[in-house]
Amino acid sequence: MSFGLTNAPAVFMDLMNRIFQPYLDKFIIVFIDDILIYSSNEEEHEEHLKIALKTLRDKKLYAKLSKCEF
Secondary structure, eight states: OOTOHHHHHHHHHHHHHHHHHHGGGTTTTTTEEEEEOOOHHHHOOOOOOOHHHHHHHHHOOOOOOOGOOO
């Protein structure tokens, strides 16, 4: 998506909410241009990360490593 479009954050948020719908408020929150993944412990968090990244990959979407915080 091009930078500077006024509705870009809303379109991104809508798409992410649709693809992560089964996981929303269980361990994923989509907030404006961020995908937040939360867990109770490290093992659970690793599994949640795998699910989130696999979901993105299945939809042919990718996370840029340099923009991720772990």
